[in-house]
Amino acid sequence: MPNERKSQIIKSAAKRFARHGLTKTTLDEIARDIRIGKATIYHYFVSKDELYFATLKWECENFIETVKSVLTAANEQLISKLDNYISLKISVSETNKLIHESLLNFLIDKSFEQEKEIIGWLLTKETELLKQFLTNHYSQRIKKISSAFPTFIVLNSWGMFFSTNLGTLIEKDRTAETKKIFIESLEILLN
Template sequence: MINADKKRTQILEAAKRRFAHFGLAKTTMAEIAQDLSFSKALLYYYFPDKNALYAAVLEHVINQSFEEMDAVVPTIADCREAMMFVLDKRIEFVTRYYNLLEYSISAVQQVPDAMACVLEDSKDKERGLLAKILQKGIDTGQLEVDDVDEAAEILLFALVGMRFSILKDIQGMLFPTKDEFDRILVLQKKMAAVFLRGLEKASA
């Protein structure tokens, strides 16, 4: 007998594959149920509708991404390399789940409470990861930072601001294209390099 947590995870994984390949609009709850040989009623037992399932899948893939980065960042000695690794992984994440993420702006309106929790948790995780990288720079003598948490928050705001600066409002197209995300990565790397350079420990 499969326990409830395992069933929920199976549903999230199946929905993730569907959403990532076809996008949300072209995926139905019936198709996800069919992929799993589950009844539609079982899916609705765990998730009241497709939007709620989408929010849960988004949270699921974001958590997986941060787990991957958290496992690697401690193994990178140089804080600049760690920062560039994280930025590269962010764009890799966007590329892998572009069809899934493209709906995120609309989902905020459809399931505001669920999406607010997902986005807030993601922001906290990202801020924590940036703080770890800054702390690595302090521990290795590369950086001098008075308040790590504050510096991580400032850096996060700058990174997020660069993402949103690319958002469009032309014919309802609000989500950046893949090419625009590539441009965001270039700009973010340049900005992060400048930010870290400003925190470099002065030579004795």
């Protein structure tokens, strides 16, 4: 029950933080959403900030699991897996609002130190998954993938997410075009 309750609090907090942000969300609202007293939240989390960071970490862990399932999908071709991976990144502003907000905070230099650590963890895990995926895929052709290449893909795909959103200010269809160019570039690099 304690882990279930903690998980319930985090899931409720994720919805609130995604909708209203850290500063506008109150613990009273989170408690009311799941019909518990605010004191119950304090039993699991020392502060609203601690709950926020736990919620961000939870969302990052879920994102990593989704990346893993996309990259290990059976019966999918390499380019299809990479296409799905990039689509996942493009949709992060709708599906993973806390990650999106944390990345924005980092870019404008307004993120908390713990927030930076969690996003750093996310990028590291994502890079490890991509490295494993590429190494497994190319095991016959190469012995070991340089750690720089998966990092390059991870960081540039996040950069592509932001540039794609900016590009829609110029052309509405820019999203599909940017994704296509990125996938084609990866295909050339990987073949």
